[in-house]
Amino acid sequence: MAISAFVFVDVIGDHTKSAFKTITRLPGVKNLYSVTGPYDLIVDIEADTLEELDESVLSQIRSVDGVRKTTTSVILKR
Amino acid sequence: MAISAFVFVDVIGDHTKSAFKTITRLPGVKNLYSVTGPYDLIVDIEADTLEELDESVLSQIRSVDGVRKTTTSVILKR
Amino acid sequence: MAISAFVFVDVIGDHTKSAFKTITRLPGVKNLYSVTGPYDLIVDIEADTLEELDESVLSQIRSVDGVRKTTTSVILKR
Amino acid sequence: MAISAFVFVDVIGDHTKSAFKTITRLPGVKNLYSVTGPYDLIVDIEADTLEELDESVLSQIRSVDGVRKTTTSVILKR
Amino acid sequence: MAISAFVFVDVIGDHTKSAFKTITRLPGVKNLYSVTGPYDLIVDIEADTLEELDESVLSQIRSVDGVRKTTTSVILKR
Amino acid sequence: MAISAFVFVDVIGDHTKSAFKTITRLPGVKNLYSVTGPYDLIVDIEADTLEELDESVLSQIRSVDGVRKTTTSVILKR
Amino acid sequence: MAISAFVFVDVIGDHTKSAFKTITRLPGVKNLYSVTGPYDLIVDIEADTLEELDESVLSQIRSVDGVRKTTTSVILKR
Amino acid sequence: MAISAFVFVDVIGDHTKSAFKTITRLPGVKNLYSVTGPYDLIVDIEADTLEELDESVLSQIRSVDGVRKTTTSVILKR
Amino acid sequence: MAISAFVFVDVIGDHTKSAFKTITRLPGVKNLYSVTGPYDLIVDIEADTLEELDESVLSQIRSVDGVRKTTTSVILKR
Amino acid sequence: MAISAFVFVDVIGDHTKSAFKTITRLPGVKNLYSVTGPYDLIVDIEADTLEELDESVLSQIRSVDGVRKTTTSVILKR
Numbered sequence: 001m002a003i004s005a006f007v008f009v010d011v012i013g014d015h016t017k018s019a020f021k022t023i024t025r026l027p028g029v030k031n032l033y034s035v036t037g038p039y040d041l042i043v044d045i046e047a048d049t050l051e052e053l054d055e056s057v058l059s060q061i062r063s064v065d066g067v068r069k070t071t072t073s074v075i076l077k078r
Numbered sequence: 079m080a081i082s083a084f085v086f087v088d089v090i091g092d093h094t095k096s097a098f099k100t101i102t103r104l105p106g107v108k109n110l111y112s113v114t115g116p117y118d119l120i121v122d123i124e125a126d127t128l129e130e131l132d133e134s135v136l137s138q139i140r141s142v143d144g145v146r147k148t149t150t151s152v153i154l155k156r
Numbered sequence: 157m158a159i160s161a162f163v164f165v166d167v168i169g170d171h172t173k174s175a176f177k178t179i180t181r182l183p184g185v186k187n188l189y190s191v192t193g194p195y196d197l198i199v200d201i202e203a204d205t206l207e208e209l210d211e212s213v214l215s216q217i218r219s220v221d222g223v224r225k226t227t228t229s230v231i232l233k234r
Numbered sequence: 235m236a237i238s239a240f241v242f243v244d245v246i247g248d249h250t251k252s253a254f255k256t257i258t259r260l261p262g263v264k265n266l267y268s269v270t271g272p273y274d275l276i277v278d279i280e281a282d283t284l285e286e287l288d289e290s291v292l293s294q295i296r297s298v299d300g301v302r303k304t305t306t307s308v309i310l311k312r
Numbered sequence: 313m314a315i316s317a318f319v320f321v322d323v324i325g326d327h328t329k330s331a332f333k334t335i336t337r338l339p340g341v342k343n344l345y346s347v348t349g350p351y352d353l354i355v356d357i358e359a360d361t362l363e364e365l366d367e368s369v370l371s372q373i374r375s376v377d378g379v380r381k382t383t384t385s386v387i388l389k390r
Numbered sequence: 391m392a393i394s395a396f397v398f399v400d401v402i403g404d405h406t407k408s409a410f411k412t413i414t415r416l417p418g419v420k421n422l423y424s425v426t427g428p429y430d431l432i433v434d435i436e437a438d439t440l441e442e443l444d445e446s447v448l449s450q451i452r453s454v455d456g457v458r459k460t461t462t463s464v465i466l467k468r
Numbered sequence: 469m470a471i472s473a474f475v476f477v478d479v480i481g482d483h484t485k486s487a488f489k490t491i492t493r494l495p496g497v498k499n500l501y502s503v504t505g506p507y508d509l510i511v512d513i514e515a516d517t518l519e520e521l522d523e524s525v526l527s528q529i530r531s532v533d534g535v536r537k538t539t540t541s542v543i544l545k546r
Numbered sequence: 547m548a549i550s551a552f553v554f555v556d557v558i559g560d561h562t563k564s565a566f567k568t569i570t571r572l573p574g575v576k577n578l579y580s581v582t583g584p585y586d587l588i589v590d591i592e593a594d595t596l597e598e599l600d601e602s603v604l605s606q607i608r609s610v611d612g613v614r615k616t617t618t619s620v621i622l623k624r
Numbered sequence: 625m626a627i628s629a630f631v632f633v634d635v636i637g638d639h640t641k642s643a644f645k646t647i648t649r650l651p652g653v654k655n656l657y658s659v660t661g662p663y664d665l666i667v668d669i670e671a672d673t674l675e676e677l678d679e680s681v682l683s684q685i686r687s688v689d690g691v692r693k694t695t696t697s698v699i700l701k702r
Numbered sequence: 703m704a705i706s707a708f709v710f711v712d713v714i715g716d717h718t719k720s721a722f723k724t725i726t727r728l729p730g731v732k733n734l735y736s737v738t739g740p741y742d743l744i745v746d747i748e749a750d751t752l753e754e755l756d757e758s759v760l761s762q763i764r765s766v767d768g769v770r771k772t773t774t775s776v777i778l779k780r
């Protein structure tokens with residue numbers, strides 16, 4: 001049973017385009033949205049286990065140049 | 079070209095289950111997620127025009143019993 | 157020389173439609189927008205003096221049923 | 235593989251003791267702490283699936299009398 | 313049908329004047345206001361599509377020297 | 391009719407004394423207070439027009455070394 | 469040597485006018501301003517001692533009908 | 547070795563005086579201050595164990611009429 | 625009687641993995657969790673006295689490369 | 703009549719120990735506490751006048767290496 005989550009990403013001003021291009025190619029990224037409102041990007045991610053979600057998806061997103069802050073919201077029920 | 083948006087919903091404690099059931103049936107709701115993190119529910123909504131997004135989807139979500147605050151994030155690019 | 161300002165309005169859930177209708181008819185309201193993001197409504201207001209802005213426009217908006225909080229931003233330069 | 239999470243609970247003043255007693259008996263609650271700092275209680279919870287975490291643990295905690303706000307933090311790695 | 317939005321801009325102290333001059337000349341900027349209150353500038357922008365709003369207007373505003381944070385509010389109804 | 395406003399100034403730690411000395415000498419500054427509470431300095435300013443308030447007073451205060459954030463509150467009625 | 473302070477007052481919507489009238493007549497109130505920005509009213513108060521500032525001025529302002537929150541800023545130097 | 551802590555108390559407007567009188571008489575309260583700034587009262591408390599700090603001091607302060615929110619700061623070193 | 629506490633750690637983007645490795649080896653660290661939600665890491669710590677909690681555990685965590693902010697929550701009762 | 707106040711100090715991670723040592727020796731510092739919760743240090747200060755509190759105590763604390771933000775709370779009544 002795959003684990004899915006939304007990651008709300010706050011990016012430093014002029015890095016939004018480059019961050020968008022980099023994140024799109026990361027493993028575990030199902031969808032990526034450039035959005036209005038309190039966040040700059042929303043990433044729809046998935047992995048087989050919570051540890052994999054952390055190790056191979058979340059930590060990569062956090063390391064993208066210009067990413068200031070990430071807040072992760074795990075999907076409990078749809 | 080359809081307009082899509084995410085709505086972050088903060089629900090008063092014991093209304094989360096009932097709000098989930100009500101929102102699922104609303105027009106324009108593509109997906110509904112019960113989540114962890116700073117929000118209780120995330121609604122993936124869609125309409126043909128921004129006015130329709132407001133009139134027939136957003137205003138209905140805001141009126142659901144127990145909904146304390148909604149913040150809407152329009153999808154600019156995916 | 158008229159004084160112009162934006163008023164960011166936070167409305168209690170199911171009052172947004174009624175608040176929109178009431179505010180549209182208030183004196184001094186040039187434009188009214190239902191919006192996404194951290195606020196529910198943005199009001200573009202105008203008056204001849206700051207005192208008139210307060211007495212006959214702002215205080216009326218604050219008294220509209222369902223208005224939880226208003227934050228006013230005076231236009232200094234355009 | 236069990237899913238574990240911390241739930242940070244903000245309780246209305248004089249309900250802290252009663253909320254502590256009620257939450258201790260809820261299913262899925264491994265540990266419950268009364269704490270200092272920005273929260274009143276921290277609940278260490280566990281379930282077999284994310285859906286069960288939501289349905290039979292989180293929604294119960296949210297419904298406890300006096301619980302004002304809950305924020306859930308899923309454990310990704312230990 | 314054009315898409316319109318307000319962009320609330322927080323500028324690092326002594327860049328406000330230069331940011332004002334730069335943003336005024338950007339494509340898609342209908343009006344630009346220097347304001348009081350929680351933001352430094354408010355930009356009234358417009359584009360034919362949401363993607364164009366993002367690509368050719370918002371990303372440019374975010375890249376202006378001294379812009380610390382932008383929050384975008386899409387106009388749903390007027 | 392002069393326009394008056396309060397400017398709440400947040401200063402980076404060890405610049406408070408120097409910022410106080412610099413701001414005191416700026417045009418349009420009626421009173422300057424070193425204060426306790428959420429702000430470091432409060433400036434009581436005045437100008438003939440809102441544009442002048444912005445151009446020759448506010449933008450100068452924002453450019454003072456060590457000023458991290460300013461929030462302006464226009465006086466509507468006294 | 470008199471003690472002076474600013475009190476930032478957040479008022480519930482439609483009580484702003486009545487709160488303004490009541491506070492103007494309170495002892496220790498030198499000036500009262502209806503303002504824009506994050507607060508609704510700013511009160512310039514004075515007393516001979518800090519205890520008097522608390523007992524006969526601040527506690528009265530807090531008790532005015534519709535006053536939701538007050539934040540006090542003591543003037544250290546002018 | 548006694549455990550000491552500061553409790554920052556946010557009180558609903560007109561209850562500050564009555565809350566001050568009630569809290570002064572509570573067991574474990576070494577000092578009580580009415581203050582300016584982001585809080586209304588600061589309580590200097592002490593108990594022999596953390597559990598006693600919670601049970602017989604903190605829970606009592608939380609139950610005082612008009613207390614909206616408490617934040618506790620344990621003293622680690624002096 | 626040992627003193628236990630939770631430390632909520634906010635880490636600068638790409639330091640999360642290295643911070644996790646460093647903190648795991650620190651004295652006084654019972655458990656360390658990589659988590660979702662408003663924090664990046666939660667550390668379950670223990671010491672014989674509050675002073676030891678501060679000197680040999682908390683101050684070490686604060687000094688780990690990439691740690692932006694820590695908030696400590698002492699366990700009063702379990 | 704001496705003026706007393708609490709100063710809540712937010713320190714950048716690894717400077718907490720050095721800041722503690724430096725502040726302890728400053729004039730006007732009655733007590734200094736390393737604490738848990740939203741702040742890192744709480745300073746109990748005293749001076750003969752508000753101006754002296756600002757000039758010779760507060761401004762020194764603000765200038766200590768690693769001090770990110772200070773919030774001062776004047777004691778009105780005890």
